[in-house]
Amino acid sequence: MILIKLGGSVITDKAEYRKFNRETVSRLADEIRRSGEQVIIVHGAGSFGHVVSKQYALQKGHQNDDQIPAVARVMCDTRELSSMVVEELLAKDIPAVSVPIGSCFVADGGKLIVDNEEPLRRLTDLGIMPVMFGDVLTDRKMGFSIVSGDQVMEYLCKMYDPEKVIFVSDIDGLYNKNPKTEKGARMIGTVTRKKMEEIAMESNVDDVTGGVRNKMEAMLRMTDSRRHCYLVNGNAPERLYHLLKGETVTCTVAKGGLE
Numbered sequence: 001m002i003l004i005k006l007g008g009s010v011i012t013d014k015a016e017y018r019k020f021n022r023e024t025v026s027r028l029a030d031e032i033r034r035s036g037e038q039v040i041i042v043h044g045a046g047s048f049g050h051v052v053s054k055q056y057a058l059q060k061g062h063q064n065d066d067q068i069p070a071v072a073r074v075m076c077d078t079r080e081l082s083s084m085v086v087e088e089l090l091a092k093d094i095p096a097v098s099v100p101i102g103s104c105f106v107a108d109g110g111k112l113i114v115d116n117e118e119p120l121r122r123l124t125d126l127g128i129m130p131v132m133f134g135d136v137l138t139d140r141k142m143g144f145s146i147v148s149g150d151q152v153m154e155y156l157c158k159m160y161d162p163e164k165v166i167f168v169s170d171i172d173g174l175y176n177k178n179p180k181t182e183k184g185a186r187m188i189g190t191v192t193r194k195k196m197e198e199i200a201m202e203s204n205v206d207d208v209t210g211g212v213r214n215k216m217e218a219m220l221r222m223t224d225s226r227r228h229c230y231l232v233n234g235n236a237p238e239r240l241y242h243l244l245k246g247e248t249v250t251c252t253v254a255k256g257g258l259e
């Protein structure tokens with residue numbers, strides 16, 4: 001099984017509130033189906049989550065009651081996005097069902113708590129793919145918190161022990177600086193623990209590279225001696241398909257574990 005996250009930057013237009021990139025999602029669903037691989041998909045929230053969350057500072061947890069209608073709004077928007085993703089999968093004959101994390105789980109201080117795997121296991125045993133996504137979730141300490149699709153990926157990685165983990169984004173791979181805003185950004189083809197330490201040293205870990213380091217660490221956490229984790233551009237047609245088929249494509253690959 002291969003675990004895939006479709007990032008919010010690919011499935012939505014992050015600059016426009018609730019803009020779904022239907023054609024891209026349909027193409028990616030087709031690439032997945034043609035690969036013949038068994039996959040589990042997680043997706044991000046993109047402009048269905050980040051716009052309102054930022055406006056009401058939902059990442060801080062419950063601070064005032066003006067936030068409450070915004071929490072319900074985001075939960076409604078992310079569910080709508082997820083239904084649209086699932087429609088595109090069903091259209092390609094991939095049996096999938098949207099499973100909002102709030103329907104079976106809670107968070108504790110921003111961390112996803114999964115205390116009952118039975119609903120997920122029963123779906124996958126039937127051959128139905130549970131599609132989970134980054135969302136606002138009720139939280140034991142904070143009232144509510146934002147749990148990213150990346151956190152869900154880490155959990156599912158432990159639970160299902162996939163052969164590969166793939167993050168589908170709108171960039172060709174991981175860069176040492178933001179390639180969209182900074183000159184001289186260099187793509188990092190392979191991430192290992194050693195490489196991560198070298199890059200952190202050479203760039204003094206400012207905010208941007210701190211973000212890159214976090215992403216490297218998160219990717220490495222999902223690797224071990226045999227499982228690699230990839231970051232690939234979903235806007236480039238056929239790249240996900242070839243990666244799923246085990247071919248070499250432009251991407252960043254993390255390997256070797258974090259220890």
Ligand code: IPE
Pocket residue numbers: 006007008009043044045046047049050053074078133134135136146147148149150
């Ligand atoms: C964010 O999830 C969830 C909310 C903002 C409600 P992600 O962090 O997984 O989403 P993307 O991939 O960045 O859009």
